[in-house]
Amino acid sequence: MIEWQDDNDVFGRMYVLTDEPLFKNLRNAVNQFDADFSDALSWGQLKSKRWLVESLIESNKLVLASTNGQQSLQLDTIFLCGGWYGTLADMLFKTGLKIDKIRSFDIDPTCAPIAECVNKQYVINEWQFKAATLDIHDLRYSRFDYVTHKADGTEIKLIDDANCVINTSCEHILDFERWYDHIPHGMLVIVQSNDYFEVPDHVNCSETLEDFKKQTPMRRELFSGKLELSSYNRFMRIGFKE
DSSP states (O other): OOOTTOTTOHHHHHHHHHOOHHHHHHHHHHHHHOOOOTTTTSHHHHHHHHHHHHHHHHHHHHHHHHTTTSOOOOOEEEEEETOTTOHHHHHHHTTOSOEEEEEEEESOTTHHHHHHHHTHHHHTTTTSEEEEEOOGGGOOSSSEEEEEEOTTSOEEEEEEOOSEEEESOGGGOTTHHHHHHTSOTTOEEEEEEEOOTTSTTOOSOOSSHHHHHHHSOEEEEEEEEEEEOSSOEEEEEEEEEO
């Protein structure tokens, strides 16, 4: 149990300072689930996710400009693949873009309760955010039915249609081509990978941005780029799948 007066309670102190619910949620996740955010909130992870959010906003401006303001990116329901602790979801909801729901999927069963704690305000708001435990190779993107859990731990089945697919950990995906091929043609996708081959769990790194492009064919690209970080480069693409 974390005591509020504990000087090591950085999340608690930031909540008192800012009144930002995210800090309270992070604190509660540590308190209730012994969550370790040292990697999820590392500089590399945060810079990569901020880069994604800012590039997505710019991509929306590009779509608006190309349609004389008549059309914007229809994010609606986002499937967050390999969603981990769900820290990206809060950043996405705060963009002001049209997002109805975010569904976070991760194969690690410890992730879903932590992700829902981190995004508690969206969970209690008619389940804008929900997390589920499953292998993303089993995902389907139209009328996909899956099992998640209510607050009391009982199982419930949901059915959702994806409008956008986000995967910020493509370097972790075995048989990546099979996963990517299951995404419907024309779906808005946002994907990130890296060249950090030294990490054992990184089974699908890309040497260059061009290599990553070959892995992720798109019929219309809105953005692609490289972010130089201290130990590795991160690659990102935003566009409509081929």
